[in-house]
Amino acid sequence: MKNPELIIIGAGPGGIAAAVEAARAGVDVKILDENPKPGGRIYGQLNDGFKLLNPGFLGPDYEKGKVLLTEFDTIREKIDYLHDALVFATFENRTMAFHQAGKGQRLPFNKLILATGAYDRPVPFPGWTLPGVLTAGGAQTLVKMQRVLPGKNILFAGTGPLQLVVANQVLDGGGKVEAILEAGEINNWLKLLKGFSRNWGLLTDGLQYMRAIRKADVPLLRRHIILEARGDRQVEEAVIAEVDKDWRAIEKTRRILKVDTICLGYGLVPSVELTRLVGCQHRYAPDLGGWIPARNEDMETSVPGVFAVGDGAGVAGSAMATFEGRIAGISTAQSLGYISSEEARKRKKPYLNDMKKMGRLRDALDRISYPRPGLFELAHDDTIICRCEELTLGDIKSAIGKGTIEMNALKRMTRMGMGRCQGRMCAPAVQEIIARQTQTPAAEIEYLNQRPPTKLVPIDVLESLPGEFEIRHGW
Amino acid sequence: MTQDLRIWKDVQRGQAFEIEVDGVPVVAYEGETVAAALMAAGIRTTNKTAVGDEPRGICCGIGLCYGCMMVIDGVPNTRTCQTLARPGMRLETQKGLQRWEVVE
Numbered sequence: 001m002k003n004p005e006l007i008i009i010g011a012g013p014g015g016i017a018a019a020v021e022a023a024r025a026g027v028d029v030k031i032l033d034e035n036p037k038p039g040g041r042i043y044g045q046l047n048d049g050f051k052l053l054n055p056g057f058l059g060p061d062y063e064k065g066k067v068l069l070t071e072f073d074t075i076r077e078k079i080d081y082l083h084d085a086l087v088f089a090t091f092e093n094r095t096m097a098f099h100q101a102g103k104g105q106r107l108p109f110n111k112l113i114l115a116t117g118a119y120d121r122p123v124p125f126p127g128w129t130l131p132g133v134l135t136a137g138g139a140q141t142l143v144k145m146q147r148v149l150p151g152k153n154i155l156f157a158g159t160g161p162l163q164l165v166v167a168n169q170v171l172d173g174g175g176k177v178e179a180i181l182e183a184g185e186i187n188n189w190l191k192l193l194k195g196f197s198r199n200w201g202l203l204t205d206g207l208q209y210m211r212a213i214r215k216a217d218v219p220l221l222r223r224h225i226i227l228e229a230r231g232d233r234q235v236e237e238a239v240i241a242e243v244d245k246d247w248r249a250i251e252k253t254r255r256i257l258k259v260d261t262i263c264l265g266y267g268l269v270p271s272v273e274l275t276r277l278v279g280c281q282h283r284y285a286p287d288l289g290g291w292i293p294a295r296n297e298d299m300e301t302s303v304p305g306v307f308a309v310g311d312g313a314g315v316a317g318s319a320m321a322t323f324e325g326r327i328a329g330i331s332t333a334q335s336l337g338y339i340s341s342e343e344a345r346k347r348k349k350p351y352l353n354d355m356k357k358m359g360r361l362r363d364a365l366d367r368i369s370y371p372r373p374g375l376f377e378l379a380h381d382d383t384i385i386c387r388c389e390e391l392t393l394g395d396i397k398s399a400i401g402k403g404t405i406e407m408n409a410l411k412r413m414t415r416m417g418m419g420r421c422q423g424r425m426c427a428p429a430v431q432e433i434i435a436r437q438t439q440t441p442a443a444e445i446e447y448l449n450q451r452p453p454t455k456l457v458p459i460d461v462l463e464s465l466p467g468e469f470e471i472r473h474g475w
Numbered sequence: 476m477t478q479d480l481r482i483w484k485d486v487q488r489g490q491a492f493e494i495e496v497d498g499v500p501v502v503a504y505e506g507e508t509v510a511a512a513l514m515a516a517g518i519r520t521t522n523k524t525a526v527g528d529e530p531r532g533i534c535c536g537i538g539l540c541y542g543c544m545m546v547i548d549g550v551p552n553t554r555t556c557q558t559l560a561r562p563g564m565r566l567e568t569q570k571g572l573q574r575w576e577v578v579e
Contacts, residue, residue, distance in 0.1 A: 034538075036482075046506070048505070048506055053485050053487055054485040055485075119535060122540075129534075137537060141556075142533075142536060146507055150514065151480070190575075234519045234532070240538065387540065387542065388541065389524070420544075421539055425535075455538075467533075
């Protein structure tokens, strides 16, 4: 079997757009995705067994996704698409390993486009580990893809439009939403939505969501935050309060809501496990979700021939992911000699223009909804920070107090980030904890080193990997 | 129709079947993940932690956090949100790290 010229990891909007552009130019493309169907989180399709009778509940994303997925379909015979294929490692000499159907396989790569997406920002606060506390994305997956309500009395807490979308899907499915807490200023971003609605239909959607929530009489509490989840074996109540502009609780406004489910939507964190493993340089961009790979205007990272697109390279939503994917796809086609630089420039132009327009809006939205300091001060000393290894804020503070102020040293000292989730659920918070304890800007704190496997794989899968692997220097 | 948290609007579900959760039968439908079937039935605790013996359940829903892991057909640390329910599947609430069945 001949090795593909271009490998793409992730079949969400960014990965699909890249595959379409590259394949259209004649590039031999292989795309690997860990899900059973293409589309990623946002354009994901129902599992076999479900029959879609009316796509209304899937929202405007469904129609946009359908256009892209149809484009993917029309050029599919030129693309080698592997589903249920989890890439869990990259090694020296441009080789990767993936797991599919119980078997490990290795694959050399030349050009590589990483479109790995993002996940809900983990925000530790007292009680956040109780059953019944879900991420907004997790709740959305349940409602949208599985058609199951996450609970009976649901509280949403977070910031930005995503939680409004999910709350709407819950209401549409006949669920009960007790309240929606927006830590920031809704009025600000509503004004923004209005200002940009002429250019961007997706933002008028936001207004529709607001209207539906008002119609259902769900209290939408601006400048409110969740302080604590309480319950014996699962969530029974939530302690909430009004916050100031830094998202710090105003104590006298503290009150209790009886709920059995809490959905947290504090924005997304880019999945940079693979860009880190490949050795790309990263920079800290809190307005784009945290650590992101540095890229040039072709979406190429600091590692030649390795590109990164979509939310995994900085959270900016599905439209931006599609534009970036197309640009990376066209760029790889040019560098492989399939199209001239003149042709590449011509093909990229409309997407570059779209991105420029989108960029202005992003800047404005980011200023309004990115996390304020109070969000990182909710945990108490006995609150679990690292869920896998069951380490509390007190444990981490005491290690820092003994001089362990570097994230990788902290990992070795305490086992923080060594568990099943590989630091995904604790590292973003730990970075902020170290910043506070040591009075250091978060951007100056080096992030966790990434090691394979990026996700758990059964030991026999590792055993079945053919050949030997050399791991990258510096591990 | 049983009183559960399933949404029936706008979709049609496939074949219904039973799975077993700590010895108790629970209904699931073709195409559902184990986590979805559990949530629909109001079963929220999937495991107890190794150190603090605290209950945990489905959290991220996309296979990253491992909050939803259970022992499925004898295999511990299996993510219920990433596992499709199959007829006759046997689930156990995982206690701590749980013992593996030794296969000779």
